[in-house]
Amino acid sequence: EGSGAGTFPLADISVRKVLRESARDKTIFLHGQVNSASGDGTDAVVILEKTPFQEENIAELLKKHTKLQLQMSNDIYSTYHLYLPPELNEIKTTVVYPATEKHLQKYLRQELCLIQETGEDYKKITLPFIESQSFSIQWVYNILEKKAEADRIIYENPDPAHGFVLIPDLKWNQKQVDDLYLIAICHCRGIKSLRDLTAEHLPLLRNISREGKEAIVKRFGIGGAQLRVYLHYQPSYFHLHVHFTALGYDAPGCTVERAHLLSDVIDHLERDSQYYQKCTLTFALRADEPLLKKFQEAGRV
């Protein structure tokens, strides 16, 4: 019953709350309490995730199913409930135990709030907020100076003003190109985000677009027409960087309220050097993000 030594007493958990779930990803995040002799009401986070199908197991899985129950049939189409032996249908389980209030908060689904940030809002609310925070970007400088991850660099243009380093994103394991994900980090320091870009950055942006795609087709065989190339706003760190992801991959953060295609950015700057200082940018903030509070205090939400 899964209660051997060193094993978590899963059967003794009482579920207090569903923290978060995703019907698309087939995951659920639970706040549980351990009520066994050893646990005595201690909090735990339990994350359950159905696992992807593995091509090499499919034949066995079809052969060894325990039941196939017809649900609906119409002409050549039919649907079934299929039941498998447990060992062919495992569930990945992650446990945080004991869990603190902070862990529970971290996994709790946060409400999102859409912000429409005008150029004025940026100057009055967002910029002072960014400057008041001491976000460390030492890890970015370490990459640019080859003090870290130097062996991971895929391509570099060393020009200090118009150059950049291209490196695989840590989310990508590089084992398959289906979820290809690389980042171009510019050498130039002080460009915090999209909001700082003007026509003077066009040579840098064009280099990233052209040379980034060339390097990716050379190394990974994926051409420019199969790539989504974009910036985030808000970015997760304030040193200009550009995302390259496989077009067929729904990467996190490629939705319309966060991603800005590099080709659109170049177009806008060609038309109007001050475009990104003036335009309204839309993005979502989680309810627990301090920047949201700043927008609320300013009466902008």
Next chain:
Amino acid sequence: EGSGAGTFPLADISVRKVLRESARDKTIFLHGQVNSASGDGTDAVVILEKTPFQEENIAELLKKHTKLQLQMSNDIYSTYHLYLPPELNEIKTTVVYPATEKHLQKYLRQELCLIQETGEDYKKITLPFIESQSFSIQWVYNILEKKAEADRIIYENPDPAHGFVLIPDLKWNQKQVDDLYLIAICHCRGIKSLRDLTAEHLPLLRNISREGKEAIVKRFGIGGAQLRVYLHYQPSYFHLHVHFTALGYDAPGCTVERAHLLSDVIDHLERDSQYYQKCTLTFALRADEPLLKKFQEAGRV
């Protein structure tokens, strides 16, 4: 063994090819051949999909697991392989049988190709293509004329030029607001897409934005700051419509290469009435879409 009368002989299938799979969605699409006495090599498409966790079954699932096998342990964090009785871990199975070559093609993963459509490209390639096709949008007119789905209408502004109908998208079952999805369809006919919009449509677009959000908060309790409001380009049908989805829901088609925020569209038209006749629009086409062939013939891909 699931081989009762009227049941598909799943155990007798030999897998010819994996047509498509998604590690994120936990789905796999198979091309199989039925080798039983009745089947004799006939093609079938078999779609397997792991099912979402259901909150009401979680307690039972934790209690009745057959095995919990430790994978990794580090401080308060640990991961496990969890095994469940078959009936608590079903797989949704869809079968197309017998399947034709056309079915196999339909489910086969298609390469995507990114198109950068200039205003000229639209006039010379896309518009003639749209006009040459006889896409029927009778079903849209049926909704607008209350000949179909009249009881599903959430809100209507009946103005023939600046009015619209708001209706739940068929993909949304209306049982939970997590994946809320509604469509605003304008009464005015002949606006094919984003490309046809000029400043004269601003009153219509502002009505859709304001009244659509008001109707949704009134009926479903979801405010405008929790909604993603956008148009598709290319749209799936050529009568202007606007998508309203829950901000926390990664709806299909809300990625940056397909979705255009209504607020951005209004901003662009306020600045420049001809914006959408001149700008370059980026979108992905599947390798089997006829429009891609037109771009290839024109030497634009």
